[in-house]
Amino acid sequence: MQRLRAKLAPYFLILPGGLWLAIFFIIPTVTMLSFSLMTGNEADGYQLTWHFQNYTDALSTYWPQFLRSLEYGAAATILGIALSYPIAYWIAFKGGKRKSTYLFLVLLPFFVSFVLRTISWQFFLSDNGLLLSPLKSMGLVSQDFHILQTTVAVVLGLTYNYLPFIVLPLYVALERVDPRVVEASSDLYAGRIATFTKVIFPLSLPGVFAGVIMNFVPAASDYVNAEILGGPNNTMIGSIIQDQALHVRDYPTATALSTVLMGGLLVGIFLYARALGTEDVLEAAAR
């Protein structure tokens, strides 16, 4: 009896989480997959007809938006890493006793709604906003220069909104680097640059890896930034899906697009992990 209980205990423990996952992840995913193979319309109802053409149709119509989403996501991620590495590095190594305060400051924007934050960026970047009007009055940029409704605005918005998602894993990885190992490096004739490139950076790779995923995935599927900060030429796939699902109400197209996006991102993550050697990365992270 005792034994049986010990054996069953893990399953009981996983039960709440398992149920949660079944109800809120597996069921919607299966529903989504089946919708993507249906035909019909809202008035007459939908039938599962294994209509794979939904995929080819959706892809051939919307591939530019797909491509754009990947590009924007990648740009925001690269920019994000470049911006957040120094932040995370500084907090981890120079933060001293105030580390948690600085981390809190990084997270502070999260206390404001995502959409509101993006709208405030709209004000910030607008033609006569905080950024451009001083530059214009100083004559540093021409009067008709604008950022809003351009790729730059969308990428900046994406970078800003998802920055904490990179800072946090990077911070965790850097915080874990044993200061003694850094000292050992400088003891063994490495200057600051060599210590960074040969020791600190390789040891922080698990954080970079996690940060890239946590940033790229939501950024590539984002639609808020493109809607608010971008123009008609900056539509991302997220907007198309939202539009198809909520306004056009073409569920098969919307779900087919979602499935392609999700599948593509999963394959991407998998290939990325393989290329980086996840095992090494995860092992290093576990230390």
Added chain:
Amino acid sequence: MTDTLPAIELVGIVKSFTSHGEIVQAVKGVDMKIAEGEFFSMLGPSGCGKTTTMRMIAGFDEPTAGEVYLHGNNVTGVPPNKRDVNMVFQSYALFPHMSVFENIAFGLNRKGIAKDEVTRRVGEMLDIVDLGGREKRKPKELSGGQQQRVALARALVNKPRALLLDEPLAALDLKLRQAMQVELKRIQREVGITFVFVTHDQGEALTMSDRIAVMSNGVVEQLGTPREIYERPATKFVAGFIGTSNLLSGTVSEVIDGHAVIAYGPEERVLVAVQNGQVIAGSEVELTVRPEKMELSANAPHGTDCAVRGTVTEVVYLGTSTNYNVRTSSGADVVVFTQNATSADDLAVRGDSIWLSWEPRHSYAIGAPS
């Protein structure tokens, strides 16, 4: 040795830290000269400033006051990567993402040494530390003792002019520790590099070192050879910290021939060498005698200059030897170690009145300059 400059010289080193708004002096004025090729140990209880002193030699910390010289050059303010000393950390601090080979080659690569020479020297080093064939492993795939040897090899391969070892054996179990002690001595003889060794294990320090600095509370209490430190502890602290020491005190009745005489009673007197003029009749002195130098007898001994009476308070039989705890007539508690020779019966039992005697050269006045 043509080089007469000390390998390492510390002059008036002070180090203070500010923690929680309070200033803590971890090192309070340390001077030492460590000779080229010497096996030098710093020994002392936890928190006495050994690591702090070593970190200032390596350059990780800068002294608040005082100077560090390496081979006659003032290196105060020079960063660690520009100092020709290497450190073996207590926690090893191996690079976890690099193989054994890459770990050992790290320093040579930073110095820009040619690839084939790096390979050759790392190979040689792997042989010396007996890790041949394991160069592709990652540190975590090695046992504690093997990691320790990688840490040693990683530092030694650079042929530094001095190697700093901060309790390198602390994490090992007794057997491995003893094996590594022998190994370290062998390696040091082979490469002829100055070793500065930090430990809080007195046995380790006594067996391995050419000279020892005994530290306490941020100061060097005594600096000398293991024999000097063991036989002639300069301070009460050293006497208490190294081995077992018996402490006697009394009033000097006269000074003859450079010896102070303390008379406790009829036939009970102790002689201890003192410097001329340092002690006069009537002053108080403290002296130490090692337990194995004392002899225990039932009757008053003849022809010895140091003898006191006492009562046995405890007898501890240890197989090859017996320890007697004795309270002397003047009220001091002392310990006597006697070897159990083949014919010897028990010399005394608890409660017996006995005599303790020893030669004057085995009593040392405490606080006297050596």
